[in-house]
Amino acid sequence: MEILDPQLQAYLDMHCDAEPEALRKINRETHLKQLKPNMLSGHYQGRMLSMLSKLLQPKLILEVGSFTGYATICLAEGLAEGGKVLTIEARAELEDTLRNNFALAGVQDRIELHIGDAKDVIFGLTENIYDLSFIDADKKSNLAYFELIIEKTRPGGLIIIDNVLWKGKVYGEANDADTQLFRKLNDAIAVNTQVEKIILPVRDGVLVIRKK
Numbered sequence: 478m479e480i481l482d483p484q485l486q487a488y489l490d491m492h493c494d495a496e497p498e499a500l501r502k503i504n505r506e507t508h509l510k511q512l513k514p515n516m517l518s519g520h521y522q523g524r525m526l527s528m529l530s531k532l533l534q535p536k537l538i539l540e541v542g543s544f545t546g547y548a549t550i551c552l553a554e555g556l557a558e559g560g561k562v563l564t565i566e567a568r569a570e571l572e573d574t575l576r577n578n579f580a581l582a583g584v585q586d587r588i589e590l591h592i593g594d595a596k597d598v599i600f601g602l603t604e605n606i607y608d609l610s611f612i613d614a615d616k617k618s619n620l621a622y623f624e625l626i627i628e629k630t631r632p633g634g635l636i637i638i639d640n641v642l643w644k645g646k647v648y649g650e651a652n653d654a655d656t657q658l659f660r661k662l663n664d665a666i667a668v669n670t671q672v673e674k675i676i677l678p679v680r681d682g683v684l685v686i687r688k689k
């Protein structure tokens with residue numbers, strides 16, 4: 478999942494803020510109990526999400542793909558007074574874990590969990606002018622999620638999309654279907670004049686998009 482040299486990553490991990498205690502527990506429990514635990518954002522990417530959220534001080538955050546709530550909690554750290562995170566997860570069996578994890582981090586009152594398919598949920602949301610969104614669910618739908626969400630993002634708001642370097646395959650020789658999808662996404666965003674954009678080589682590649 479990580480494209481950076483492990484020694485560099487270890488150095489970066491040691492020189493950012495420590496992982497908060499509740500997130501450390503969630504990280505460990507996720508690795509003990511869940512299949513594909515590496516789907517969670519983790520320490521370094523989590524601190525980056527927290528930092529971006531704190532810089533923006535959003536009132537309304539949307540997350541597509543909650544998993545065990547790690548990134549949800551990181552994003553909630555930067556919420557403005559009275560703000561909240563709407564997070565969407567397709568797998569109903571994760572609901573108890575998510576609610577327990579939000580309570581463990583003390584953010585349960587600032588998070589609204591929606592269980593269901595993200596596209597259906599997004600269409601049904603009544604509060605829908607987002608300051609910050611994090612797209613991190615079924616990768617084939619990234620462009621569709623971006624197109625849905627950009628319409629509901631305020632000028633100056635951010636959309637962050639995870640895994641866009643796809644283990645480095647997007648700039649290599651690989652030509653499988655998933656790699657092609659990520660190339661199509663990155664190419665479409667690169668020429669989109671509605672937004673400013675930058676890919677950060679954090680973990681598996683994070684695309685930060687700002688609506689003009």
Ligand SMILES: C[S@@+](CC[C@H](N)C(=O)[O-])C[C@H]1O[C@@H](n2cnc3c(N)ncnc32)[C@H](O)[C@@H]1O
Nearest residue numbers: 516517518542544547548567594595613614615
């Ligand atoms: C990579 S994980 C999310 C990790 C989390 N954002 C974090 O950083 O800690 C992706 C999650 O998206 C969920 N998911 C996949 N397809 C979805 C869909 N169509 N609607 C909602 N959630 C979906 C998966 O069940 C999985 O839990």
